[in-house]
Amino acid sequence: MIREYTQEEFAENFLRSKNKGGALNEEVLKTAKEVLEDIRLNGDAAVKKYVAKFDDEVPDTWEVSAEERKQAWQEVSQEVIEALKKAAENIRSFHAKQLQNSRIMQMGEDIVSGQLFRPVERVGIYVPGGTACYPSSVLMNAIPAVLAGVEEVIMVTPVREGTKIAPILSVAADIAGVNTIYKVGGIQAVGALAYGTETIPAVDKIVGPGNAYVAAAKSLVYGTVGIDMIAGPSEVAVIADENANPVYIAADLIAQAEHDKSARTFLFTTSRKLIEETKAELEKQCTVLPRREIAEASIQTQSAAVLVENIDQAFELSNRLAPEHLEIQVQNPLQQLSKVKNAGSVFLGENTPEAIGDYYGGPNHVLPTSGTARFSSGLSVDDFYKKITYLYYSEKALQEAAPQVIAIANEERLAGHLRAVEKRVKG
Amino acid sequence: MIREYTQEEFAENFLRSKNKGGALNEEVLKTAKEVLEDIRLNGDAAVKKYVAKFDDEVPDTWEVSAEERKQAWQEVSQEVIEALKKAAENIRSFHAKQLQNSRIMQMGEDIVSGQLFRPVERVGIYVPGGTACYPSSVLMNAIPAVLAGVEEVIMVTPVREGTKIAPILSVAADIAGVNTIYKVGGIQAVGALAYGTETIPAVDKIVGPGNAYVAAAKSLVYGTVGIDMIAGPSEVAVIADENANPVYIAADLIAQAEHDKSARTFLFTTSRKLIEETKAELEKQCTVLPRREIAEASIQTQSAAVLVENIDQAFELSNRLAPEHLEIQVQNPLQQLSKVKNAGSVFLGENTPEAIGDYYGGPNHVLPTSGTARFSSGLSVDDFYKKITYLYYSEKALQEAAPQVIAIANEERLAGHLRAVEKRVKG
Numbered sequence: 022m023i024r025e026y027t028q029e030e031f032a033e034n035f036l037r038s039k040n041k042g043g044a045l046n047e048e049v050l051k052t053a054k055e056v057l058e059d060i061r062l063n064g065d066a067a068v069k070k071y072v073a074k075f076d077d078e079v080p081d082t083w084e085v086s087a088e089e090r091k092q093a094w095q096e097v098s099q100e101v102i103e104a105l106k107k108a109a110e111n112i113r114s115f116h117a118k119q120l121q122n123s124r125i126m127q128m129g130e131d132i133v134s135g136q137l138f139r140p141v142e143r144v145g146i147y148v149p150g151g152t153a154c155y156p157s158s159v160l161m162n163a164i165p166a167v168l169a170g171v172e173e174v175i176m177v178t179p180v181r182e183g184t185k186i187a188p189i190l191s192v193a194a195d196i197a198g199v200n201t202i203y204k205v206g207g208i209q210a211v212g213a214l215a216y217g218t219e220t221i222p223a224v225d226k227i228v229g230p231g232n233a234y235v236a237a238a239k240s241l242v243y244g245t246v247g248i249d250m251i252a253g254p255s256e257v258a259v260i261a262d263e264n265a266n267p268v269y270i271a272a273d274l275i276a277q278a279e280h281d282k283s284a285r286t287f288l289f290t291t292s293r294k295l296i297e298e299t300k301a302e303l304e305k306q307c308t309v310l311p312r313r314e315i316a317e318a319s320i321q322t323q324s325a326a327v328l329v330e331n332i333d334q335a336f337e338l339s340n341r342l343a344p345e346h347l348e349i350q351v352q353n354p355l356q357q358l359s360k361v362k363n364a365g366s367v368f369l370g371e372n373t374p375e376a377i378g379d380y381y382g383g384p385n386h387v388l389p390t391s392g393t394a395r396f397s398s399g400l401s402v403d404d405f406y407k408k409i410t411y412l413y414y415s416e417k418a419l420q421e422a423a424p425q426v427i428a429i430a431n432e433e434r435l436a437g438h439l440r441a442v443e444k445r446v447k448g
Numbered sequence: 449m450i451r452e453y454t455q456e457e458f459a460e461n462f463l464r465s466k467n468k469g470g471a472l473n474e475e476v477l478k479t480a481k482e483v484l485e486d487i488r489l490n491g492d493a494a495v496k497k498y499v500a501k502f503d504d505e506v507p508d509t510w511e512v513s514a515e516e517r518k519q520a521w522q523e524v525s526q527e528v529i530e531a532l533k534k535a536a537e538n539i540r541s542f543h544a545k546q547l548q549n550s551r552i553m554q555m556g557e558d559i560v561s562g563q564l565f566r567p568v569e570r571v572g573i574y575v576p577g578g579t580a581c582y583p584s585s586v587l588m589n590a591i592p593a594v595l596a597g598v599e600e601v602i603m604v605t606p607v608r609e610g611t612k613i614a615p616i617l618s619v620a621a622d623i624a625g626v627n628t629i630y631k632v633g634g635i636q637a638v639g640a641l642a643y644g645t646e647t648i649p650a651v652d653k654i655v656g657p658g659n660a661y662v663a664a665a666k667s668l669v670y671g672t673v674g675i676d677m678i679a680g681p682s683e684v685a686v687i688a689d690e691n692a693n694p695v696y697i698a699a700d701l702i703a704q705a706e707h708d709k710s711a712r713t714f715l716f717t718t719s720r721k722l723i724e725e726t727k728a729e730l731e732k733q734c735t736v737l738p739r740r741e742i743a744e745a746s747i748q749t750q751s752a753a754v755l756v757e758n759i760d761q762a763f764e765l766s767n768r769l770a771p772e773h774l775e776i777q778v779q780n781p782l783q784q785l786s787k788v789k790n791a792g793s794v795f796l797g798e799n800t801p802e803a804i805g806d807y808y809g810g811p812n813h814v815l816p817t818s819g820t821a822r823f824s825s826g827l828s829v830d831d832f833y834k835k836i837t838y839l840y841y842s843e844k845a846l847q848e849a850a851p852q853v854i855a856i857a858n859e860e861r862l863a864g865h866l867r868a869v870e871k872r873v874k875g
Contacts, residue, residue: 100855101855101856101859103852103855104851104852104853104855104856104859105856107852108852108856114553114554115553115554115561115837118551118553119551119563124545124546126541126542126545126810127541127542127810132809133782133796134542134809134810134811136546136828137785137788137794139788139789139790141822141823142789142790142822154860155860156856156859156860157856157860189859225822225823226822226823244678244818244820246822246823247820247822247823247824251671268871269868269871269872272864272867272868272871273868275864275867275868276862276864276865276867276868277864278864279862279863279864279865280862306867310863310864311861311863312862312863312864316864354840355560355840358564358838361564361566361836361838362566362569363566363569363834363836364836365836365837366836366837366838366839367564367836367837367838367839368838368839368840369560369838369839369840370840370841370842371872372841372842372843372845372846372872373839373840373841373846374846374868374869374872375868376853376857376865376866376868376869377839377841377846377849377853377869378837378839379865380852380853380856380857380865381849381852381853381856382559382561382839382841382849383553383554383561383839384561384837384838384839385837391671393671393674394834394836395568395569395652395673395674395834396568396652396653396673396674396834397674397834398833398834398835398836399835399837401563401835403830403835406825407790407821407822407823407824407825408825408826408828408830409788409790409791409792409793409794409821409825410542410792410793410794410805410811410812410826411785411788411793411794411795411796411811412793412794412795412796412800412804412805412809412810412811413781413782413795413796413797413800414797414799414800414804414809415797415799416799418799419799419800419804422804422808422809424531425530425531425534425535425807425808426531426803426804426807426808428527428528428530428531429528429531429532429535429583429584429807429808430803430807432528432531432583432616433581433582433583433584434738435703435706435707435739436706436737436738436739437699437702437703437704437705437706437737437739437743438703438706438803438806438807439803440699440702440703440733440737441696441699441700441702441703441801441802441803442801442803442804444695444696444699445696445699445798445799445801
């Protein structure tokens with residue numbers, strides 16, 4: 022089932038030298054490019070054309086009405102509503118601690134400088150609406166935006182049954198504080214948000230998961246708008262010692278593997294016995310899994326178990342891998358936290374399955390994949406701020422700075438820069 | 449000279465609807481792709497091949513020796529050295545106020561959560577070495593990285609005379625705290641940093657300006673490594689009232705325009721008289737400018753003056769434009785700062801020419817262009833951190849969370865997620 026590798030084999034097969042990063046399919050990019058250009062030039066008419074082409078039904082009005090949003094609450098169970106509300110509370114309180122104020126770096130009579138923190142003005146959230154219908158990603162994407170003070174949070178998602186969107190997504194949008202929902206999905210939704218149409222206003226940043234076409238479209242509109250990231254296959258790495266429970270580890274690897282045949286799962290452990298027991302558990306637990314076929318394909322082709330001599334070797338491999346999710350299932354896990362250098366999000370101890378973080382605990386589940394945790398971070402309130410620096414110099418401060426600025430400008434052979442200062446000090 | 453537009457004409461010609469964002473030349477991308485792939489597969493041999501092809505001389509060893517770095521100090525004037533040291537001091541103290549500590553969001557017996565702040569481990573800084581030889585960009589790119597705690601800061605720059613790099617760049621690197629310098633430039637330098645070669649270690653993030661080939665190469669290696677941004681033409685917008693000095697405004701517009709024929713310069717003012725006087729000043733000041741041809745081409749084709757009825761209209765236009773640099777030359781400029789929603793960096797009052805910020809004041813000069821300040825920010829210490837979230841649940845906390853997590857997992861039809869929790873609570 023899960024395949025075993027030596028540390029050298031693992032490095033050879035899974036570490037960055039072999040990882041070219043999230044390359045997008047050329048054909049998909051070509052399609053996305055054509056659709057986007059059409060929407061940029063023809064607005065609503067083009068959007069309608071592609072909705073009709075790619076989805077089954079074209080709703081008369083794209084905006085989900087207040088009536089429909091109200092109605093959706095009747096179509097979701099109280100139990101799920103309460104669960105989402107509690108999850109939203111946890112996510113909100115975790116992200117609220119990321120709020121930042123504008124800063125003053127220097128404040129004197131002659132010099133004032135700092136950073137203004139300003140929310141992005143309008144944000145678009147893409148939410149898949151097909152088989153993968155995830156209210157949790159509505160919460161994870163919208164809540165940090167609302168907290169940052171984004172004036173308008175717009176959600177787009179394709180219709181599911183007839184001309185309606187999935188009620189659960191509408192409810193999650195209400196809980197998260199989404200202002201407007203449009204019944205549009207796919208490349209055309211990304212294009213509408215990036216360029217704006219008669220109906221759908223252009224946004225400043227687009228976040229949220231999507232299929233290969235959505236990902237390609239997001240990569241192409243980057244620059245015109247901001248985007249969160251282009252996510253690769255989801256990953257989990259588990260660092261475990263001999264005390265870890267193979268039943269839990271297998272369950273967590275399967276929870277990752279059931280997402281997608283290309284999902285990646287890794288086990289780094291000091292215990293040969295644990296590897297054997299985990300293999301057996303994987304076999305056993307997969308047999309009763311609804312998404313068995315997907316999970317097994319993922320584990321057979323995209324997983325690795327590596328036996329290490331000590332826990333520090335496990336952390337070294339994990340840091341080089343920079344996994345999206347990292348579970349630390351060892352004694353006193355909090356004491357090991359300091360060894361983490363690269364990871365998207367860390368889950369400590371045997372009672373913190375990744376599933377807690379996916380839905381409920383508070384940290385964001387939008388995380389860097391494919392080793393990009395070496396240089397980037399999961400979604401946070403920061404992603405919805407702009408940090409604008411500012412500087413004020415008095416005449417006196419300028420007089421004192423002038424000789425240095427002139428010397429550097431002169432060295433860089435930019436006379437215009439030099440004179441912009443000279444004209445002020447020499448009058 | 450500078451062309452005048454009505455507010456409507458300005459919106460039509462310069463605002464986002466017309467701006468597709470920094471599109472890269474297809475031919476250039478094709479070349480970059482080929483070179484990068486060759487370097488990825490063949491390492492040093494390929495790098496050497498392209499250095500020989502694109503640059504004049506191939507140095508025997510690429511690393512700038514301690515000897516050469518020491519020697520460089522003899523070849524730069526004391527005046528310039530002192531100016532760079534003072535600038536570095538200002539930049540360091542401004543950025544030091546951006547340092548962040550790891551956070552604890554929740555710390556109880558049963559739940560611990562937070563964010564670890566970890567520096568990016570290895571950073572590569574690209575520094576152009578040809579006619580555009582800018583020690584200031586060595587300081588602006590390296591200082592925030594060093595402050596964040598990056599273990600290894602590597603600079604790459606092409607040789608200038610014979611097999612030497614420009615001494616001023618070596619001195620700036622010493623002042624900023626760059627660990628290693630390699631005499632390689634162009635696409636091949638970006639490839640070496642992204643994939644690593646026998647000589648040049650792979651980095652986690654590449655920052656720094658470059659020509660179209662370097663920009664294309666950076667955009668292509670994004671994903672394998674992080675990058676700062678793909679910069680478009682440099683821009684300045686000036687908001688001025690009737691008290692502003694046309695001599696200073698013209699000087700500042702010229703300082704921007706002398707960079708590049710495609711540099712963009714804007715004036716938003718309540719004073720018709722100021723527009724006329726600025727036009728006259730532009731004529732006059734350009735005539736004595738060494739880079740006159742560039743500046744005049746830029747101003748004739750890429751500049752706009754817009755007469756507004758009041759200052760708030762000026763801020764509205766500026767916020768929609770989201771200029772890289774914004775000068776506010778009005779009475780009590782600090783009181784107007786709160787009106788800025790979108791800009792890279794702001795310069796307040798007539799004694800704060802952009803040139804102060806470019807070199808000396810403290811804020812970073814690596815800034816978002818082409819309207820991307822609507823959703824992104826200038827380079828800061830944050831760009832060299834990863835924010836890794838962590839979560840610990842006790843058995844008790846998991847028991848309490850289980851029903852909600854199970855309800856959501858069930859709603860999302862992910863049985864593996866559900867069971868990862870169930871197996872722990874039901875044993």
